[in-house]
Amino acid sequence: xxxxxxxxxxxxxxxIATAILLAKRNIQxxxxxxxxxxxxxxxxxxxxxxxxxVFEHLGILDDALKLGARxxxxxxxxxxxxxxxNSHYHQVGAEYYGLGMHRxxxxxxxxxxxxxxxxxxxxxxxxxxxxxxxxxxxVRLKGLISGQTYEAGFDGLIIANGARSTLxxxxxxxxxxxxxxxxxxxxVPECSALDPEILHQFHQGSKLMLGILPxxxxxxxxxxxxxxxxxxxxxxxLDHFLRRSQDRVQWLNHIxxxxxxxxxxxxxxxxxxxxxxxxxxxxxLSAQYRDVVMSKFGQxxxxxxxxxxxAMSPQLGQGxxxxxxxxxxxxxxxxxxxxxxxxxxxxxxxxxxQQRGSSTRFYQFLSRLITPLYQSDLWWAGxxxxxxxxxxxxxxxxxxxxxxxxxxLKSGMFTQMQYQDIARSDRHDLST
Ligand SMILES: Cc1cc2nc3c(=O)[nH]c(=O)nc-3n(C[C@H](O)[C@H](O)[C@H](O)COP(=O)(O)OP(=O)(O)OC[C@H]3O[C@@H](n4cnc5c(N)ncnc54)[C@H](O)[C@@H]3O)c2cc1C
Numbered sequence: 001x002x003x004x005x006x007x008x009x010x011x012x013x014x015x016i017a018t019a020i021l022l023a024k025r026n027i028q029x030x031x032x033x034x035x036x037x038x039x040x041x042x043x044x045x046x047x048x049x050x051x052x053x054v055f056e057h058l059g060i061l062d063d064a065l066k067l068g069a070r071x072x073x074x075x076x077x078x079x080x081x082x083x084x085x086n087s088h089y090h091q092v093g094a095e096y097y098g099l100g101m102h103r104x105x106x107x108x109x110x111x112x113x114x115x116x117x118x119x120x121x122x123x124x125x126x127x128x129x130x131x132x133x134x135x136x137x138x139v140r141l142k143g144l145i146s147g148q149t150y151e152a153g154f155d156g157l158i159i160a161n162g163a164r165s166t167l168x169x170x171x172x173x174x175x176x177x178x179x180x181x182x183x184x185x186x187x188v189p190e191c192s193a194l195d196p197e198i199l200h201q202f203h204q205g206s207k208l209m210l211g212i213l214p215x216x217x218x219x220x221x222x223x224x225x226x227x228x229x230x231x232x233x234x235x236x237x238l239d240h241f242l243r244r245s246q247d248r249v250q251w252l253n254h255i256x257x258x259x260x261x262x263x264x265x266x267x268x269x270x271x272x273x274x275x276x277x278x279x280x281x282x283x284x285l286s287a288q289y290r291d292v293v294m295s296k297f298g299q300x301x302x303x304x305x306x307x308x309x310x311a312m313s314p315q316l317g318q319g320x321x322x323x324x325x326x327x328x329x330x331x332x333x334x335x336x337x338x339x340x341x342x343x344x345x346x347x348x349x350x351x352x353x354q355q356r357g358s359s360t361r362f363y364q365f366l367s368r369l370i371t372p373l374y375q376s377d378l379w380w381a382g383x384x385x386x387x388x389x390x391x392x393x394x395x396x397x398x399x400x401x402x403x404x405x406x407x408x409l410k411s412g413m414f415t416q417m418q419y420q421d422i423a424r425s426d427r428h429d430l431s432t
Pocket of ligand 1: 009010011012013014015032033034035043044045046047048127128129130160161162163165183185287288289305306307308314317318319320321322323
């Protein structure tokens, strides 16, 4: 029997991973999710070695490998066919790789694992938590479950409700703003025109960026391999993308001028407008990003993790990995601060900030630095990037540092985490 009971708000990557790791420690968890069903919408994403280390720790890596697509590196090409980005995981270590995954597959492997702790993890779907209050002995949550008012007390609260969280303590928030650029994305049958083990990007200045990510399969159609396509745009233009049939022709011509083989493949998978002359609205969806910086991630009985704590542009492909690392670090900090059914909260957050503080700061700094070089109206940004990156990739030290950064294993400017330290099972692992 356990008496500790945590509330986790948000059943995204951070929330479900946290629920599993708390349950592994015999802690009761109520997982609140405002969506009525677990049906994640979103572009495919790339799990980096750091995220895969957490998967190994969770015992779900083998399941993820069956659905995901192995990715050996990232290649970003310029119109003159030179490689702007040329990062391969083997530059960090021969055993490293990334995994392209559909969001529903990522959710599926996490939720299936959570299912094996059904005695400890209580799902509350259609449950929107609207506020909480904290006292010395508990945190009280208030919200709506299936339209009915709800209120209950818990020993601890983990806020994992994504970039637009209104629950994160405002006093801890230093920055919370929308990025001026976002992306259109769609998922199509696997790209046969390009190496299927590479995340391909195509750049022209800072105004054109196209990405093609191997995305693996979804659980209901394991034989159909998929790719995600990303097209960068200023957010005010997102709703106007490919509205008319001539837009599609112009778009394909524009790409064909620089990368003809890519345009030929796109023409085969991006459909013609429907009979009303409008592109099928379901085919392309919009993604907008936020930049969230907090002065701290936890205090007393309340913590904030995942995008709710450090949303950033997906340029470095780290968001889901950081969410997984947060969940892992939180569980390690609980081990450090727990004596039987008592938690020393001060010790817990001190340990957590040691684990996640400098790594999160490093990735947020880098993300804010490089995002305008890829997505902005600045006339000089693309040129500066092409010049500096070209030079950087010629120096072996920087080449390795770039690969390490992409791997998600940097814990600061000059320090790194070890895959095995994250992946190793610990004494709480019930090997279910
Ligand atoms: C276009 C794009 C591409 C990306 N590519 C990558 C990539 O390649 N690699 C990578 O690592 N990351 C990538 N990311 C980032 C990644 O998707 C996020 O960082 C990650 O999903 C964050 O997970 P999370 O659990 O913190 O939040 P979320 O996944 O946003 O989950 C939050 C959950 O909380 C629920 N919720 C919200 N409010 C409430 C409430 N009040 N009560 C109850 N429930 C609530 C929501 O419904 C949601 O299910 C990308 C993001 C975008 C937009």
